[in-house]
Amino acid sequence: MISGIGLDITELDRIAELDNKSDKFRNRILTTEEQQYYQKLSGHRRVEFLAGRFAAKEAYAKALGTGIGPTCSFLDIAILPNEKGAPFLYFKGKAVDGFVSITHTKKVAAAQVILQKM
Known part of the structure; x- marks a missing residue:
């Protein structure tokens, strides 16, 4: 049974600008x-x-129903x-019962998360 759905899209230029500024x-x-994968x-x-x-982390927080905040941080x-x-x-640190899909174009990245409840 589906317990949550989240979707997010972000512009690659915006992320590149932030990443180029500093780490x-x-x-x-x-x-x-x-970060180990990123470095490769x-x-x-x-x-x-x-x-x-x-985008995927934002989508997960939306599917969870909390958004990013004190109960659900990016890390x-x-x-x-x-x-x-x-x-x-x-x-x-625990596996999530659900699915994540990430996609990219030349200008955007998008992600969708579907959470399941047994």
């Missing part, structure tokens, strides 16, 4: 494990990765590849 935004958004990327792929994770949420390379959600 402050990136450190606020990406967990240590996610180069050029525009880094911007896509960061924007995709930002509470991790999106790491599963054994097939697809993104998989974790919240406060």
Whole structure:
């Protein structure tokens, strides 16, 4: 049974501008494990990765019904590849019962999260 749905879209130029300014935004958004993946990327792929994770975390917080805040911070949420390379959600270190999809165009990244309840 679906317990929540979230959707978010963000402009790549906005994320690139923030990331080029300093690492402050990136450190606020990406967990240590996610930053390890980010560091392996180069050029525009880094911007896509960061924007995709930002959108997915916003979408998760919307699906959860809390938004980003004291009960759900960006660093509470991790999106790491599963054994097939697809993104998989974790919240406060525990696997989330749900789905995340991340996509990019030349200008935007978008993500959708669907949460399930047993």
